[in-house]
Amino acid sequence: MACDCSASSAYSINTKDEKTKSWKKLVNVAVSGAAGMISNHLLFKLASGEVFGQDQPIALKLLGSERSIQALEGVAMELEDSLYPLLREVSIGIDPYVVFEDAEWALLIGAKPRGPGMERSALLDINGQIFAEQGKALNAVASRNVKVIVVGNPCNTNALICLKNAPNIPAKNFHALTRLDENRAKCQLALKAGVFYDKVSNMTIWGNHSTTQVPDFLNAKINGRPVKEVIKDTKWLEEEFTKTVQKRGGVLIQKWGRSSAASTAVSIVDAIRSLVNPTPEGDWFSTGVYTTGNPYGISEDIVFSMPCRSKGDGDYELVKDVAMDDFLWERIKKSEAELLAEKRCVAHLTGEGNAFCDLPGDTMLPGEM
Numbered sequence: 139m140a141c142d143c144s145a146s147s148a149y150s151i152n153t154k155d156e157k158t159k160s161w162k163k164l165v166n167v168a169v170s171g172a173a174g175m176i177s178n179h180l181l182f183k184l185a186s187g188e189v190f191g192q193d194q195p196i197a198l199k200l201l202g203s204e205r206s207i208q209a210l211e212g213v214a215m216e217l218e219d220s221l222y223p224l225l226r227e228v229s230i231g232i233d234p235y236v237v238f239e240d241a242e243w244a245l246l247i248g249a250k251p252r253g254p255g256m257e258r259s260a261l262l263d264i265n266g267q268i269f270a271e272q273g274k275a276l277n278a279v280a281s282r283n284v285k286v287i288v289v290g291n292p293c294n295t296n297a298l299i300c301l302k303n304a305p306n307i308p309a310k311n312f313h314a315l316t317r318l319d320e321n322r323a324k325c326q327l328a329l330k331a332g333v334f335y336d337k338v339s340n341m342t343i344w345g346n347h348s349t350t351q352v353p354d355f356l357n358a359k360i361n362g363r364p365v366k367e368v369i370k371d372t373k374w375l376e377e378e379f380t381k382t383v384q385k386r387g388g389v390l391i392q393k394w395g396r397s398s399a400a401s402t403a404v405s406i407v408d409a410i411r412s413l414v415n416p417t418p419e420g421d422w423f424s425t426g427v428y429t430t431g432n433p434y435g436i437s438e439d440i441v442f443s444m445p446c447r448s449k450g451d452g453d454y455e456l457v458k459d460v461a462m463d464d465f466l467w468e469r470i471k472k473s474e475a476e477l478l479a480e481k482r483c484v485a486h487l488t489g490e491g492n493a494f495c496d497l498p499g500d501t502m503l504p505g506e507m
């Protein structure tokens with residue numbers, strides 16, 4: 139374990155080792171909130187090779203805080219004791235300028251959870267400051283082509299803040315995690331149609347990772363056929379399906395007492411795998427990305443979930459040939475309005491002047507119900 143607070147050393151790759159000869163170059167993956175619940179599931183998946191591949195050695199750089207440093211040492215000990223062959227280095231620290239050095243992937247999970255009675259604007263401000271600071275640190279020390287996935291809520295606006303504070307890194311490289319919403323939507327459609335989950339494809343989540351998100355049943359497919367041909371119950375699609383996906387996170391919190399951790403970790407794995415593997419022909423995936431230049435007419439300069447395809451090189455392109463109808467467009471506009479309002483609330487953190495907070499009252503994070 140190597141730590142910028144109490145240093146000790148890690149393993150190094152033995153170049154004479156036959157097994158490692160065919161391996162790729164070490165990839166540096168930074169994870170914030172590394173002592174939290176989501177990370178506790180995610181880190182072991184990253185170390186096992188199931189995310190980046192069985193020929194991809196990995197260095198894990200874990201960011202914590204003074205609050206969590208003991209716990210983080212424990213996490214690093216567990217990772218080391220798991221003897222993952224591909225895990226070549228584990229380092230922990232509390233300074234993002236140290237932990238993010240040369241990071242090629244940054245998985246930004248750490249954020250303050252919203253407490254009872256806390257205004258959404260206050261959460262935007264507190265967490266926004268974390269992401270402004272981390273954006274600056276990435277800008278200063280990370281790889282110039284680092285891919286950043288923001289998970290900590292409110293993730294779309296946190297991603298916007300982060301990219302605005304990292305002008306030397308392409309804005310295209312920043313993602314807000316909406317893959318959990320995509321997975322939840324696929325699950326609901328599969329259950330309703332009585333098919334296996336993998337028969338559902340082309341599932342777009344449009345918009346914010348909040349209760350205004352829009353699960354798109356117009357373009358989604360089941361067994362290669364439009365959902366509306368397979369599920370004829372339009373009322374269910376428009377009302378129950380949409381609400382169930384939008385509020386899934388909140389229902390889970392009510393039942394389990396805390397927010398999804400295991401399924402979120404799985405969805406982070408899916409999100410990375412979708413960028414490092416070619417997208418299957420004809421399909422796409424959802425991720426929250428920077429809207430400037432989008433072909434749909436969504437406001438520029440926000441982070442919005444949209445359908446994407448990848449060649450497997452870590453990059454992506456927006457899918458152009460998607461259908462739009464009034465039902466879909468009206469809902470997309472509502473999520474867009476929410477994100478524009480969130481953006482006005484954090485203007486002081488994006489370098490765009492004084493903040494003015496007029497958030498629509500009826501919109502929430504998935505976990506707030």
Ligand SMILES: NC(=O)C1=CN([C@@H]2O[C@H](COP(=O)(O)OP(=O)(O)OC[C@H]3O[C@@H](n4cnc5c(N)ncnc54)[C@H](OP(=O)(O)O)[C@@H]3O)[C@@H](O)[C@H]2O)C=CC1
Nearest residue numbers: 171173174175176202203205206248249250290291315318
């Ligand atoms: N986009 C999505 O789909 C989803 C997003 N989420 C979001 O992911 C985030 C992390 O969730 P989870 O791992 O379950 O949360 P945990 O509470 O288990 O861990 C979060 C970590 O955030 C860090 N943190 C940073 N700043 C603060 C602060 N001011 N106060 C308290 N903790 C802070 C803490 O680490 P440290 O002390 O080391 O900084 C803590 O370990 C949350 O924002 C959650 O809402 C959750 C589910 C789905």
Ligand SMILES: O=C([O-])CC(=O)C(=O)O
Nearest residue numbers: 387397398503504505506
């Ligand atoms: O609000 C939360 O922390 C939980 C969340 O994002 C989700 O489950 O989608």
